[in-house]
Amino acid sequence: MLAILKTSLRYTLITTVLLGLAYPMAITGLAQLLFPHQASGSLVIKDGRIIGSSLLGQSFTSDKYFHPRPSAAGNGYDAANSGGSNLAQSNRTLVTRIQGDIDKLSAQNGGKPVPIDLVTTSASGLDPDISPSAAYYQIARVAAARGIPEAQLNSLVASHITARDIGVLGESRVNVLALNMDLDATGKKGN
């Protein structure tokens, strides 16, 4: 009994040094050497300031920008408190929220049906993407707010569609931060 515990203790300590410290430290070193940008979180820098990460969503509320999906992370897009709404399909709060958002959006868009991803929260609360149809859906609003032709935005959105990985995996999508940054750069200035 005592012998087992003694071996267990010595074994736990040596393997903790190997697996709990040496392994992650070695991977950190290699990762920073080989892929420094990704290893540090794929941060996006603009005018010398960090404005976010290309992998993480952030909130946009102005009419001049494309909006991301609603977020349940903290107070919305809290990248230090990720998570989903965890509301059940049979939960009145969920159905009321989704239907309310649909009615609002659809009223602004002449009753057009709303892409479902635009009114549902993602699992992480940090979804950087919206579906292509959710991006197209917002073009009229953004075009009106910026005073630029819809056709120009149509081609901008089309150029931002990421196809399925290797043509098969996942779904096609539009990265909202990248789209909005391009919008600021190419279209009329937002302000």
Added chain:
Amino acid sequence: MTANGWLQFLLFSTILLVLVKPLGIYIAKVLEGERTPLDRILRPIERLIYWIGGVDAEKEMTWREYAGAVLGFSLISLLLTYVIERAQGIIPWLNPQKLPAVEQALAWSTAASFTTNTNWQSYVPEATMSYLTQMAGLAYHNFGSAAVGIAVALALVRGIKRTASATIGNFWVDTTRSILYLLLPACALYALVLVWQGVPQNLHPYTQATTIEGQTQTIAQGPVASQEAIKMLGTNGGGFFNANSSHPYENPTPLTNFIQILSIFLIPGALTVTLGRLTGSPGHGWAVFACMFVLFAAGFSAVYWAESQPHPLIHNALQSTSTLAPGGNMEGKETRFGIAESALFATITTDASCGAVNSMHDSFTPLGGMVVLTNIMLGEVVFGGVGAGLYGMLIFVILSVFIAGLMVGRTPEYLGKKIEAYDVKMAMLYVLIFPLIILSLAAIFVISPNIGLSSLANTGPHGLTEILYAFTSAVGNNGSAFAGLNANTWWYNVTLGGAMLAGRFLMLIPVLALAGNLAQKKSVPPSSGTFPVNSALFTTLLTGVVLILGALTFFPALSLGPILEHLLLRSGQLF
């Protein structure tokens, strides 16, 4: 449902099938102590571990000694993790956010959770655990508990294979070789692939960003990739972040998602080949694999169908699937994964006792949620946890052979071993402990307004499912959750911690006892009355036994939870 969704399922199945055979043969070599190409680098490290650990690598163990070593190692490593959690606030290194000590009940449930390969998490990791705790406490157990699973599975296979033997191998050697020759090199490579795709690997403090609209966004960082690799490959499932594999930092692309689900099934699938090879009956290994695969395919079809359905009470939304829109039930799902990859991940993570999630199971349709819950209720044998899936399935194999023997009125045999009263008792012990703990604990919490019901996020039948899911996940050592339930209370933490330990060790001891008993038997040559265990008939019988045991035990509870919720929702009833 789309053709592309089914294509992903087909691609997944094909690649899995291609990979399991070479890997299974390699695992057999590693655990039988044969030479491998990695010997030149790893053999000295292996010897060093034995020397420092004080392990006599030549010594063979009886099943009691083997069980003692499993328990001793698990106890000590659990305590060390508890100490690290409690002390993280005063340890000056690897804690850039200055996170304080983890509270007692939470530290206990977390230490139990990671020691048992469950990885249930009652907390938000990025706001609770220091980098040191994540690395040396939690990710450490991801290696250790996976290796223990492989070791115990191999001990049982040795019990089947050996004749008139008092011993079933050496626990320390099995564990060390699983880690060094399998898990560690695979994870090193895997982690770097993840980083290449965008998973962070750093020790920086959290990043302060100012968004385009001028808000402040604090971005959690950390050594994510190194933990992510073993989290998946060891079927652990404990996320570095609260959102687990739905977080873009853990699972940034559909490609990483595909690699992650593949790596969940890889070792459990390969171990069926190892079984076939070591027992000299490759056909039997494939028969077991076939049973697992059939149950997996059925589960995926059901979840994929259920999650593709539009919400019955929501109107004027685009809920049908096209190439430009995901459609279906997108609450709690990521755009880049859509319905198909979410359904595939959810099926695989609950079939195997992984428990990582890339979508929120609590927001699934009632039937989709029921299927993933049922996957766990089948006993985590549909590929199952690393090692644990194989030894769990072998228990069902023993029962199937026993039932076949009853039908023809002969003493049942399994690969040359007579299956007798003691063996069936151990198998039944394993099968009965599981629902007994789940159903009694869930029942207690369901009738306790202050300690049980007060944690619910959803009411009505879905509330029952939340509690049932929690205890099923804990005892099944899965770790996924209907995460709306607030399990970070004293009662839930303490009880779930105990449930996880019971689900691991009370089930693992009968397995080792069975291994010991089988090992000391003599081999009997097969006769005309021997039930062949490498046939399609055997696969069918085995699948039936797994389904009937799981379904009969849990059907009453399921009918009051998800089935009732489905019917009420269809008739327009909300809660």
